[in-house]
Amino acid sequence: MSSEKSLAIVLRLVEFSETSVIATLFTEDFGKITALAKGARRPKGPFEAALDLLAACRIVFIHKSSDALDLLTEAKLERRFRAATRNLSHLYAGYYVAELLQDLTDDGDPHPQLFQAANQTLTELDDACDDDACDVARTILRFEMIALRELGHLPSFDRCVGCGGELPAEGRIAFGQLAGGVLCRECRAGQRQVVSVSSGVIRAFREFADPSESWRRTELDRGLRGELRGVLNHYLTNMLGKKLRMHRYLGVLAE
Ligand SMILES: [Zn+2]
Structure with a gap:
């Protein structure tokens, strides 16, 4: 058992006992964890008000190697979701x-x-x-x-997810929900769960998926x-x- 530190976002809080809660946290360094916070429901408990839904806090927890819940030992509020x-x-x-x-x-x-x-x-x-x-x-x-x-x-928004071919820039475009992206006329045949979407939608997806900040102008x-x-x-x-x-x-x- 080791003590770990990370920044975390509170995803879920479930009452566990009169005084404790089970917190699901998305941490920066360890991904999602589920931890028992003893005394979190006491008015002047060890976590004060840090365990609040969608708040960001700095946490210290003891990672249990087995199936047991991790144990939260500290949480300091960094940002509250208001x-x-x-x-x-x-x-x-x-x-x-x-x-x-x-x-x-x-x-x-x-x-x-x-x-x-x-x-x-x-x-x-x-x-x-x-x-x-x-x-x-x-x-x-x-x-x-x-x-x-x-x-x-x-999903692939640029090229056909079946053959990698280019797609028309205008008109309706086939989007394969199961195939995971846009489909050309040939590859569309025989695919299940295909919807026809406007080229404007595909363009918007592309802009919002682009690593640059250009989506802010879309x-x-x-x-x-x-x-x-x-x-x-x-x-x-x-x-x-x-x-x-x-x-x-x-x-x-x-x-
Ligand atoms: Zn294709």
């Missing part, structure tokens, strides 16, 4: 970030760049006070693209936001084999 008190769409977007990290990552599998992207996304959701659905939709789409890329699930009008959500929700549902709980609340982002 969107809850301001704006419902920002709150839902924050919950969605937590759900993606919870469901897309494995225990003990670190992805420091994904951690940094998540932390930045939550900070941006918190800082933006206005109720601009477009900005929230853009912030979330950017995070989804980074998450898919970091975890090796980013506007998403209402029609595009709705179409993007439809394609992406379907893709993630197929990938995970279940519907994400927060998808139905993301409708506000498509409006």
Whole structure:
């Protein structure tokens, strides 16, 4: 048993006993961990108010090598997620970030760049006070693209996922939900779960998946936001084999 330190985002808190909670944390250095926080529910407990949903904190924990829960020994608050008190769409977007990290990552599998992207996304959701659905939709789409890329699930938006061939820049384009990307006319035949999407949607995906910051200049009008959500929700549902709980609340982002 060794004592480890890391920056962490609180993904989930479940009451364990009168005084303790079980915390699921996405850490920068160790990936997702589940740890018992003894005394966390006591008013003047050892973690004070650091264990708060979507907060970032510096933690110290004892890693148990077997199936046992890790043990959280320290948590110091670095950033609280305050969107809850301001704006419902920002709150839902924050919950969605937590759900993606919870469901897309494995225990003990670190992805420091994904951690940094998540932390930045939550900070941006918190800082933006206005109720601009477009900005929230853009912030979330950017995070989804980074998450898919970091975890090796980013669909191909440039070339046909079947043959690597170029695709037309205009008109409707076939997107294979199971194939994992765009498909040319030939490769489309015989594929299951293929949807026809506008070239504008593919262009937007490409811009938001690009490592540069050019996505910040990409506007998403209402029609595009709705179409993007439809394609992406379907893709993630197929990938995970279940519907994400927060998808139905993301409708506000498509409006
Ligand atoms: Zn092809």
